[in-house]
Amino acid sequence: MVDTISSTVAAGGSLLARFRSLLERLNRMPILITIAVLWLVLMLAIAVSADLISPYRFTQMDLRNRLSLPVFMGGSWAHILGTDELGRDVLSRLITSIRMSLLIAFGATIIGAVVGVTLGFVAAHFRGIVEQAVLALVDFSAAIPFLVLALAVLAFFGNSLVLFVCLLGFHAWERYARIARGLAISGRMHGYAAAVHQLGASPWRLYGRHILPNIASTLIVSMTLAFPEIILLESGLSFLGLGIQPPDTSLGNMVGFGREYLSSAPWIMLAPAFVITATALCVSLLGDWLRDRLDPTLS
Amino acid sequence: MLHYLLSRLLRAAVSIIMVVTFVFVVLRMSGDPAMVIMGADAPPEAIDAFRKAWGLDQPLWIQYFSFFEAIFSGELGRSMRDGRDVLSVVLERVPSTLALTVPAFLVNLVVGVPAGVYAALHRNSLIDRCVMVMAVTGFAVPSFILAMLLVLIFSVNLGWLPSAGQDSWLNAILPIATMGFGGAALLARFTRSAMLEVLGQPYIRTASAKGLPWSAVVWRHALQNAAIPTITIIGFMLGGLVAGAVVVESVFSWPGVGRLLVISVANRDLGVVQAIVLMIAITMVAANMIVDVLYGLVDPRMHGQARPARR
Amino acid sequence: MNAGTADLLEARDLARSYTVRRGLLGRPTLVRAVDGVSLTVARGETLGLVGESGCGKSTTARLVLGIEPTDTGSVTFDGGAMPRSGTAAWAHLRRRMQMVYQDPLAALDRRLTVGVQIAEPLDIHRIGTAAEREERVAAVMAEVGLQPHHAARHPQSLSGGQRQRAVIARALVTNPELLVCDEPISALDVSIQALVLNLLGDLQERLKMGMLFVSHDLRAVRQISQRVAVMYLGRIVEEGDPDAVLHDPAHPYTQALVSAIPHPGKTTTRVILQGDPPNPANRPTGCAFHPRCPVATPTCRTQAPELKPRRSDGRRVACHVAHGEAAAARAPASLETC
Numbered sequence: 016m017v018d019t020i021s022s023t024v025a026a027g028g029s030l031l032a033r034f035r036s037l038l039e040r041l042n043r044m045p046i047l048i049t050i051a052v053l054w055l056v057l058m059l060a061i062a063v064s065a066d067l068i069s070p071y072r073f074t075q076m077d078l079r080n081r082l083s084l085p086v087f088m089g090g091s092w093a094h095i096l097g098t099d100e101l102g103r104d105v106l107s108r109l110i111t112s113i114r115m116s117l118l119i120a121f122g123a124t125i126i127g128a129v130v131g132v133t134l135g136f137v138a139a140h141f142r143g144i145v146e147q148a149v150l151a152l153v154d155f156s157a158a159i160p161f162l163v164l165a166l167a168v169l170a171f172f173g174n175s176l177v178l179f180v181c182l183l184g185f186h187a188w189e190r191y192a193r194i195a196r197g198l199a200i201s202g203r204m205h206g207y208a209a210a211v212h213q214l215g216a217s218p219w220r221l222y223g224r225h226i227l228p229n230i231a232s233t234l235i236v237s238m239t240l241a242f243p244e245i246i247l248l249e250s251g252l253s254f255l256g257l258g259i260q261p262p263d264t265s266l267g268n269m270v271g272f273g274r275e276y277l278s279s280a281p282w283i284m285l286a287p288a289f290v291i292t293a294t295a296l297c298v299s300l301l302g303d304w305l306r307d308r309l310d311p312t313l314s
Numbered sequence: 315m316l317h318y319l320l321s322r323l324l325r326a327a328v329s330i331i332m333v334v335t336f337v338f339v340v341l342r343m344s345g346d347p348a349m350v351i352m353g354a355d356a357p358p359e360a361i362d363a364f365r366k367a368w369g370l371d372q373p374l375w376i377q378y379f380s381f382f383e384a385i386f387s388g389e390l391g392r393s394m395r396d397g398r399d400v401l402s403v404v405l406e407r408v409p410s411t412l413a414l415t416v417p418a419f420l421v422n423l424v425v426g427v428p429a430g431v432y433a434a435l436h437r438n439s440l441i442d443r444c445v446m447v448m449a450v451t452g453f454a455v456p457s458f459i460l461a462m463l464l465v466l467i468f469s470v471n472l473g474w475l476p477s478a479g480q481d482s483w484l485n486a487i488l489p490i491a492t493m494g495f496g497g498a499a500l501l502a503r504f505t506r507s508a509m510l511e512v513l514g515q516p517y518i519r520t521a522s523a524k525g526l527p528w529s530a531v532v533w534r535h536a537l538q539n540a541a542i543p544t545i546t547i548i549g550f551m552l553g554g555l556v557a558g559a560v561v562v563e564s565v566f567s568w569p570g571v572g573r574l575l576v577i578s579v580a581n582r583d584l585g586v587v588q589a590i591v592l593m594i595a596i597t598m599v600a601a602n603m604i605v606d607v608l609y610g611l612v613d614p615r616m617h618g619q620a621r622p623a624r625r
Numbered sequence: 626m627n628a629g630t631a632d633l634l635e636a637r638d639l640a641r642s643y644t645v646r647r648g649l650l651g652r653p654t655l656v657r658a659v660d661g662v663s664l665t666v667a668r669g670e671t672l673g674l675v676g677e678s679g680c681g682k683s684t685t686a687r688l689v690l691g692i693e694p695t696d697t698g699s700v701t702f703d704g705g706a707m708p709r710s711g712t713a714a715w716a717h718l719r720r721r722m723q724m725v726y727q728d729p730l731a732a733l734d735r736r737l738t739v740g741v742q743i744a745e746p747l748d749i750h751r752i753g754t755a756a757e758r759e760e761r762v763a764a765v766m767a768e769v770g771l772q773p774h775h776a777a778r779h780p781q782s783l784s785g786g787q788r789q790r791a792v793i794a795r796a797l798v799t800n801p802e803l804l805v806c807d808e809p810i811s812a813l814d815v816s817i818q819a820l821v822l823n824l825l826g827d828l829q830e831r832l833k834m835g836m837l838f839v840s841h842d843l844r845a846v847r848q849i850s851q852r853v854a855v856m857y858l859g860r861i862v863e864e865g866d867p868d869a870v871l872h873d874p875a876h877p878y879t880q881a882l883v884s885a886i887p888h889p890g891k892t893t894t895r896v897i898l899q900g901d902p903p904n905p906a907n908r909p910t911g912c913a914f915h916p917r918c919p920v921a922t923p924t925c926r927t928q929a930p931e932l933k934p935r936r937s938d939g940r941r942v943a944c945h946v947a948h949g950e951a952a953a954a955r956a957p958a959s960l961e962t963c
């Protein structure tokens with residue numbers, strides 16, 4: 016499937032042909048997926064240009080305008096989404112939070128994939144006791160809900176942004192490890208990987224040049240499925256006050272602080288809550304769609 | 315069968331050993347365990363007694379084994395906040411948590427399974443679409459947001475239900491609804507696809523071709539076969555319930571184990587955190603093991619194999 | 626040892642068993658895939674290895690290439706002991722010994738073009754400059770009958786025969802001295818099998834390679850080999866000149882194999898093998914073939930026959946009856962007619 020696409024692209028060659036095939040693929044996307052992609056593009060654009068587009072600095076307080084209403088509830092255009100209890104502009108905070116949450120989710124997803132794939136390959140390469148150790152670790156991470164594990168680590172080590180991202184990175188590592196190990200073993204037992212090994216290739220070449228590209232589509236699908244989970248996990252921990260700490264802000268963090276004003280100023284919490292939900296929904300829709308198209312073997 | 319049971323027991327034991335090892339390592343890495351567990355301002359004689367009890371003056375590998383001994387004899391340290399034995403601090407919260415999780419689990423089953431079966435039997439109908447939308451929403455709306463939306467609607471706007479505390483049974487409704495919805499959505503989605511898969515099998519077509527009434531086919535063949543994969547995610551859902559309890563109890567100020575965990579993490583009351591983590595891990599491992607054994611009983615083909623990977 | 630000291634490859638008493646275990650605590654069973662195989666391949670010579678599915682042909686092929694360690698026995702290549710798999714010395718030796726696989730599509734990486742993959746051994750072993758590599762790839766592609774434009778194609782857009790040619794080209798690009806072919810034609814369309822077989826024969830002759838040709842197709846082996854070895858349950862039971870072995874099989878198992886070859890216009894007595902198909906996890910005592918052997922004697926049940934030259938014509942065979950050491954239980958079927 017991917018192969019036919021990539022080979023037609025390669026055969027087409029010219030930029031125009033490539034563009035046309037992109038358009039064709041867009042045409043074949045269901046409307047829901049198109050909306051999801053557009054939403055994610057919007058989120059990415061916001062995250063990238065956060066400093067340029069936010070009307071205020073996200074920490075800037077306007078003490079005379081505390082808890083002012085958003086425009087759609089009859090507020091002024093000075094603060095389109097209203098202000099919070101300290102008079103900080105909700106829109107600006109939302110923009111900064113989107114950047115923070117996406118950054119964490121990207122970082123953590125990549126860390127998880129790198130750790131998982133590496134351990135999976137190590138298990139497949141060395142087999143024996145090494146493999147058993149990795150499998151025991153996989154069992155272990157399946158044994159405790161990740162939220163609880165994360166809470167334990169945060170309790171023992173305290174909180175910092177780097178630790179937090181790394182910690183979230185360990186979410187779902189075992190999924191990548193399982194996939195990478197399984198596919199590497201089956202590749203090595205029979206097929207191209209065994210053949211490349213017999214050519215005298217080093218493990219680096221074998222795993223990096225041959226096995227990794229061959230399992231990439233499966234991995235990308237898994238990453239798309241894990242990404243919204245990390246967004247939800249991050250926002251959940253930040254909501255509990257155990258993730259991102261002020262003065263930094265993230266989506267979950269905003270919802271958490273908005274909780275105090277749920278009855279008097281629900282807009283503080285509603286805007287980030289909507290962004291969290293919509294983003295998680297869009298990425299997982301996209302992931303499901305990609306999975307059906309690229310990789311029917313994943314459950 | 316015996317082999318299967320034994321091997322499953324062995325895997326469970328390995329998991330528990332790893333959890334304890336994890337706690338041991340994390341505890342070592344974060345400083346002097348005596349100080350960490352007892353708190354820096356604990357009386358020196360108490361700290362000394364703790365050191366002796368845990369064998370902190372011994373070499374590391376002996377400490378490792380005495381750590382196991384301490385844990386399995388229930389010697390988990392004292393809470394920093396009130397100096398009470400952590401095990402009793404944690405255990406007295408367990409009934410509150412069960413009062414939420416058990417009903418929530420029942421809601422999961424009673425709502426999720428029929429919804430999934432109905433959706434599969436009436437594929438592409440309006441109800442099927444609704445079930446699918448609910449299922450996807452159930453994943454994408456995290457429990458803390460759902461909880462707050464419910465509070466916003468039923469407590470703030472309508473004033474029907476209390477939003478926090480544990481004064482009457484009314485307080486439990488919103489938390490149970492929150493936890494019930496997420497799990498039910500997951501279960502409905504899973505049951506639906508398990509049913510669809512079974513309904514597509516040749517033996518179903520054979521059975522209905524033999525002239526059995528459709529309801530009998532569904533009841534006798536489809537449901538029972540779809541139950542097999544559905545059992546597998548129940549262990550997985552338990553993890554979701556535990557994580558859900560942590561969040562939901564915090565939102566609704568419900569004095570259960572989950573809220574205790576969050577408070578203890580915030581206060582770095584490590585003895586309590588350690589006790590809760592161990593307790594949850596052991597419960598989860600045991601539950602997963604029981605599910606696996608059940609699964610092995612229902613489906614003898616699975617002997618010696620792990621359950622199919624779940625997501 | 627008919628080739629004396631000049632052998633390119635010499636394998637002595639190779640044995641390899643696998644423990645197959647069901648579940649974590651399941652009882653492990655020992656599968657003796659290869660159980661005491663000795664063989665030699667001289668430079669410029671093709672040794673055919675035949676036997677039914679599961680008798681250990683592929684395992685033997687992996688063992689002689691050193692891809693897998695042997696339990697006992699030794700492999701000597703060009704006078705030196707085979708280094709352990711994965712070591713630098715082993716990897717270095719790969720340029721001199723190559724392999725052709727049964728399923729060419731599985732043996733090629735679908736993500737890379739055929740040209741890149743044919744060049745890969747040169748990259749791995751750092752042979753030549755970029756320009757020289759390109760030249761070498763073009764030359765070897767021409768040699769195996771691929772068009773230059775095939776280099777830019779991905780394996781899945783080639784036909785089965787072209788894929789196998791690409792695999793052969795990749796194997797030949799470093800000018801190996803030994804080529805091991807594991808059922809190289811059995812996955813191909815019947816119409817292409819002969820072409821690829823002829824190609825392999827020509828190349829072997831022209832490049833003076835030693836070749837181990839594994840197959841379950843007696844006729845293919847006869848066409849391409851200078852010598853043939855017949856395997857049964859992990860052991861070689863008969864070895865000799867292909868024409869002689871096929872015309873006058875000495876071992877009852879070979880006789881059965883030969884009689885199973887469909888021959889248009891010839892009416893032969895077919896020896897139908899009785900009993901269960903062989904199971905390497907449960908090797909019968911004595912001669913492993915005795916439960917299925919039509920001429921088995923009581924000795925066969927207890928004593929394993931040795932592979933040694935027959936007194937009459939020097940044919941190497943492992944069978945009590947063929948050596949005249951035990952009287953046949955009943956007269957062998959009239960195989961002489963074929």
Ligand SMILES: Nc1ncnc2c1ncn2[C@@H]1O[C@H](COP(=O)(O)OP(=O)(O)OP(=O)(O)O)[C@@H](O)[C@H]1O
Nearest residue numbers: 643645656658677678679680681682683684685905
């Ligand atoms: N890696 C392995 N692990 C376990 N058992 C193996 C392994 N490789 C081979 N075997 C077993 O060893 C025996 C011989 O296998 P082998 O592949 O060498 O046979 P073969 O003669 O090549 O058969 P075929 O014609 O089917 O390719 C078989 O019973 C097989 O199941």
Ligand code: SF4
Nearest residue numbers: 912915918925944945
């Ligand atoms: S040794 Fe006996 S059993 Fe084996 S092949 Fe010869 S006659 Fe048959």
Ligand SMILES: [Mg+2]
Nearest residue numbers: 682683684807
């Ligand atoms: Mg084989």
